[in-house]
Amino acid sequence: MLARKDELVLDRLIHEPGRLAILTVLSSVDAADFVFLQRTTGLTKGNLSSHLTKLEEAGLVEIEKRFVRKKPNTNVTLSAIGKQRIARHWDQLERLKSLSETSAQE
């Protein structure tokens, strides 16, 4: 039986593909704006906006709204908790994948 800290529990908030993509992109940079996130994830403006709101409410990202050259610009950074949770989530997915591969071989 697996010890509690090693339990394979997937984080439902992060596991949603759109939010997983956003957090994965943010984990490879210091900060990214709304346009860049839309470019990399391919999400629509509405979907991206909705996912970011959920992630901000959960404390996984920090959102700064500002004006650049008189145009609105939304800058997003991953919070310390967000960094831990996305790293743990990918780790869990990798473990799940290797477990399923092992089971398939047996």
Next chain:
Amino acid sequence: MERVNETVERKQLESAAASYSYLKGLYLIPLGLLFVLAALANWEVGPLRHVWVFPAAALVVAAACLPIARYYHENYGRVRPSSRQQARGVVAVIVSLAVMVGGSLLLRSEASWSLDLPVNATAASFAVVMLASNAIQVGLKAHHWTIWGSVLVVGLLPVWDGADPSNVGLVLAGVAVMATGVFDHRLLVRTFGSAKVLNLRDGDAGA
């Protein structure tokens, strides 16, 4: 261009985000032009024979970077690279400077320890620098190998006897920098989609 599906490609997303800053190839076009202008100024061609013309031309070329920056910010967004990437950038600059200076002196110079080979040290050193810095920062793509590999081979051909070929090397490097910029930008468009796909000229107004 939908990238989010039931199987989020981790490596693809991470590498796209990490390489964005280095794929803004349009910046390389004015930079390459500057190299060519420097060579023409050294040859004292046309108006470039006047000392003040090259700095003035350099300012105009630098000003051309402003609309390029605006184009990338408005169409592809703003990113602050991670501390790790920034550190790699600093390492790449230091390695590049060392290779450029050391390589040029070693291959062909007045220095007593120079091999004094009949090669184009400027072209060859710069090609090595570009291959090394691209490898460190973004990973070498096919066009980097093709363009800079060709410049390296041409630079190392033992046909550069006679007068100092540094200026020809500068022209070669300048043209290669511009070509790299075009291909880097094409790769960026292939990775992130055409500028027309998103119309965000009025700001993101998101979230």
